[in-house]
Amino acid sequence: MNATHQDLTRNQTLVLDTLAKADGPLSAYTILDRLRGDGFRAPLQVYRALEKLLGFGLVHRLESLNAFVACAHPHCHAHGLIAFAICEDCGQVDEFSDAVVRERLGAWSAENGFKAEKPIEIRGHCANCAAA
Amino acid sequence: MNATHQDLTRNQTLVLDTLAKADGPLSAYTILDRLRGDGFRAPLQVYRALEKLLGFGLVHRLESLNAFVACAHPHCHAHGLIAFAICEDCGQVDEFSDAVVRERLGAWSAENGFKAEKPIEIRGHCANCAAA
DNA sequence: CCCGACATGTAATGATATTACATTGCGAAG
DNA sequence: CTTCGCAATGTAATATCATTACATGTCGGG
CATH class of the missing domain: 3.30.1490.190 (Ferric-uptake regulator, C-terminal dimerisarion domain)
Incomplete structure (x- = not known):
């Protein structure tokens, strides 16, 4: 476990980079729109990448916004309650x-x-x- | 302000009673379904009632569940952060x-x-x- | 009586998320 | 090398949550 950035697939990398470049939370559909130029066509491509990234601790879901952000501390996976x-x-x-x-x-x-x-x-x- | 229970309209009362009787959070569409027998037909009837009830402090919205609950302490409106x-x-x-x-x-x-x-x-x- | 304010009714649409199924790429077993 | 199996991917359809737009009803004050 404890996947490093290098283990990420193309889609996962694209989604993570999009979130990292953004200056705030993005909805799944906003991510989708930003990645249409990279061949993304369906929500599921985004949701699947997010699912993995959430598991890796590289991304957080903001449930109250229905949106996602890159983790601000991607190098310390161990922090407890944030x-x-x-x-x-x-x-x-x-x-x-x-x-x-x-x-x-x-x-x-x-x-x-x-x-x-x-x-x-x-x-x-x-x-x-x-x-x- | 500080509307009492008696100021509630019919729709507001129906929605609040539905939440109060439920043993957990309900989604707006679940409330709608439970009130079809009382003449409810459209989501907006539920959302409008909820909007008022939230303002009165009689109901809380659980953003992470996209659902609603009756306030457990409807008589002490003044409590701060819950x-x-x-x-x-x-x-x-x-x-x-x-x-x-x-x-x-x-x-x-x-x-x-x-x-x-x-x-x-x-x-x-x-x-x-x-x-x- | 008439008006204004507010609650309500109805339809349509937008926004978020998941299910179902087909396809592809790639490493390991044989 | 080939085949098997698994994970990722692609695509379509649909489920779920919420809002916008517009019409109608109700009721009290002027």
């Missing part, structure tokens, strides 16, 4: 991993027998947009 | 509001100028499903 701060005004997404939030959610999990698995998405307003 | 623990195996949803998580996220927000607005959704496995 979180995204999503600005609902400008769409900016900030990936972070706060030790105290992690620890505290871990404590809540232990009390309740719940085991967190996926990134947490916090929606609100970033500094810039809150000021405006 | 969270849902969503089991990805059985679909059970646990609404809670942990003071330390709230406080800590507040601190992160202050450091980063980010202002959280919406409930947080934590996905993972509940005690029962983790055991299995």
